Amino acid sequence: MIKKITAETNAYAKEKIANKTVSHFSIWHEWYDVVEEEMLAFLGFIINMGVIHLPYVKDYWSQQFVCRVPFFGEIFTRKRFLQIFWMLHLETVSTSDHSVRTRTQKVSNFLKYIDASFREHFIPGQKLSVDESVVGFKGKTSFITYNPKKPTKWGIRVYVLADSATNYVCTFIPYHGKITTESLIKPDLPFTSRIVLQLFHNIRQTWPDISGYHIFTDRFYTSPTLASELSKVRCHLTGIVMNNRKDIPVVMKKTKAKKGEKVAYRNNENFLLLAWRDKRLVIMRSTWSTSKSEPVRTKVRGRKEEEMLEKPSVIANYMKSMGGVDTADQYCATYCFL
DSSP states (O other): OHHHHHHHHHHHHHHHHHTSOOOTTOGGGGOOOOOHHHHHHHHHHHHHHHHSOOSSGGGGGOOOTTTOOHHHHHHOOHHHHHHHHHHOOOOOOOOSOOSHHHHHHHHHHHHHHHHHHHHHTOOOOSEEEEEEEEEEOOSSOTTOEEOTTSSSOEEEEEEEEEETTTOOEEEEEEOOTHHHHHHSSOTTSOHHHHHHHHHHHHHHHHSTTOOOEEEEEOTTTOOHHHHHHHHHTTEEEEEEEOTTOTTSOHHHHTOOOOTTOEEEEEOTTOOEEEEEESSSEEEEEESSOOSOEEEEEEEOTTOSSEEEEEEEHHHHHHHHHTTHHHHHHHHHHHTOOO
């Protein structure tokens, strides 16, 4: 991949400089081809810029005592770094078509390589979580999303499957609009089910003999359809359910259970549907858990000490296992790419 990026960057720079009207003082008079070792150093440089935050790019070469970091100036001159930064290129698409499909092809090989590497170098534990991640971006693209409830409100949506124990990102699918929807498996199923099935299918392509996995999902994905499809490939599902779903029995939606009480049902496939009243009604669906409860330590607002609360095991397991993608996002935010 480094060899590919290096060759693409050199070819792109050669074409751009040839078509430019270069002034007498332009830095492009001093351009020379990038070599693979230099590209590796450039990527290491970028990672360290994410760890050490300075307000302006030029500050990484500052000689002022208050913000001088010797590492950066000893790896690259500012001029050379900016040359590579401005000419960085991943893929040349030989077409005049400027559609979304063509534009995503410029990065698709790189993303596929990264995704395959994630899967190749780590076999996940039993518990997995699926959630959305947002890569911050405010440029012009038709598939940019806005979610006011997310820490990163504007950006490109990425569907992620992560290991619940280590928070390792096992596989991901960037959302590019309609072209992403068309490429997913099981076209006859709802989109929310197809996303989870495609992510798990990616894992099974790398490790075909795996079985007995347990996927945790939020209310956006959880459905009877998804539960049935995952059970066919020997994978369990646990997820929170929207209270207004049509497949939820009316007797459960309008249950008169008091705080701390629960109501549970099983269907003919032996899948659990459980409602538990806390501050509000919480409904869970699971192909793994039972309706038993367990004591859980809970913080009480306004008190320093914790209290023991009887909570359904399916909810306790969900709370422990669902945060993998969110934690991975926190790591990305810590090492932000400028």
